[in-house]
Amino acid sequence: MPKSNPEIAELFDRLADLLDVEDANPFRVRAYRNAARVIRGESRSMTELVESGFDLDGLPGIGEGIAEKIHEIVDTGRLSQLDKIAKRTPLTLSDLIRLPGLGPKRVKTLYRQLNIRSADDLRRAARKHKIRELPGFGETLEHKILDALDRYARGEHRWYLAEAEAIAAPLVNYLQKLDGVGKVTVAGSYRRRKETVGDLDILVTCRKGVRVAEYFVAYDEVESVDSQGDTRASVQLESGIQVDLRVVPAASYGAALYYFTGSKAHNVAVRGIAVKRGLKINEYGVFRDGERIAGRSEKEVFASVELPYIEPELREDRGEIEAARKGGLPELVTIEAIRGDLHSHTNATDGRESLESMAQAARKRGYDYLAITDHTRQVQVAHGQQPEDIEAQLDVIDEYNARNPGLRLLKSAEVDILEDGGLDLPDSILRRLDLVLCALHYRFELDRKAQTRRLLKAMDNPHCQILAHPLARLINEREPLDIDLQRILEHAAAAGCAMEINGQPARLDLPDVHVQYARSLGVKFVLSTDAHSTGHLDYMRYAVDQARRGWLQAGDVLNTRPLQDFLAALRHV
């Protein structure tokens, strides 16, 4: 069974955890963690790169040693070094190290002194009050560990960006009401517009940090307080999300925002550059020999290390620093550039509203065009339309367009990709459509070879202009398709078939790292909402977020073009 990138990355993370417990060279530990991060953020499959003879040594953070280990994993499915270490330091310790409050040192003590190897061992020992007797531990920590174990049993939860927004908005509003508070900004992965966030990081400018922290923990929705100090505090809300607050003076706003936005890997890399120049960057500013030389704005911070401003969405240490140095940063696409939505449903299938209402809402948004893309017959759960129903709908659209100048409704369909890669509408109807969107809705479990063949064949049909939600994943619910994405993207680039970035909060498909890679191959994109109601048209924001995280410029996105340009830019038979 070939290993996926996340599986390979996990092996390196575990190796790092165990070495950490064993007190290995911390920089070596960091190198493994860094490699894990790079592998997770790589669109191309390590397995296929190895099989094609690609030189892994060229990837950032991956040298000769780790490249060799990746080869071993791909060839044998095992990492012998990890197996070797696991004989003396149990693999399950890496589960413990991930519990909040426990790190390598404490896990080591637990293992050495009480032979605790697993979460179950740990729970038993805590209940018998064995933990509090250990050196460096105590009663409070014992309680904290039991709490952490309860949370661990419930599993880690990451929140859709849309959910996080709904939770953050009233809290930001609340914080703003306190006297003396200046700016209130949600930073962290939320500001980087990552598809999901694990917690909320809120930055506040104010002279009196203590007062803000006190006010913050008194917020209605706060369930428990994890920590509270003069400049920061951390709480759990009743919704279950963790919120970290940080308070700095206004003069430090830029430096603090920069630090608090992350990502950690990006910050570490830029701080490294600063060190080489004899500078120190922290959340209060940029310092040379103890003297503060910048920090009011993020731009100042970047300028201090001679870099142009880097947009938050790019700050993942995935090449943005090098691009910034060379003046090669992309000018990211914006929501204002979007001229139309290319994926929407009506109550003819599983949408909730009429064609007229959808059109009205699109017009209100100022769009030039909206594609009506109801399902085809094979998708029975969504009441897919028979070919004759679709033909009837085309006439309705023609009539609508004749009556309503300004907005152009595009005749389309979300054509189902059949198991054999065929399309669920005859060419005679496909030919009549302004736009053909193709998507896969069942048999997600086909093996890699068959699934890849299925999508390649679908794209071989010259009518297939856009591949919608290409990975068919649902965040937190359904894994992405097992496909050779590199081959599919190369095929799409060659055939001129565009990839969709679907803005539904649970889809956001294609994901950022694949978008970035696809762009490098010359693949074109469209941004759509897959709206099932007029309100869903608002999901375009999330599609834009994902596009920006994938380095897309307006020129990479076909629906930034006016109608005629857009239609001409699509693939044609």
Add this chain to the structure above:
DNA sequence: GCCGTTTTCGGCCCGACTGTTTTCAGTCG
């Protein structure tokens, strides 16, 4: 273990908070 517009050896980001200490290690972001 990785890396190089000062280096192929000698570096590798930085500060806040907690709990257990009696001056600080561990953890976290």
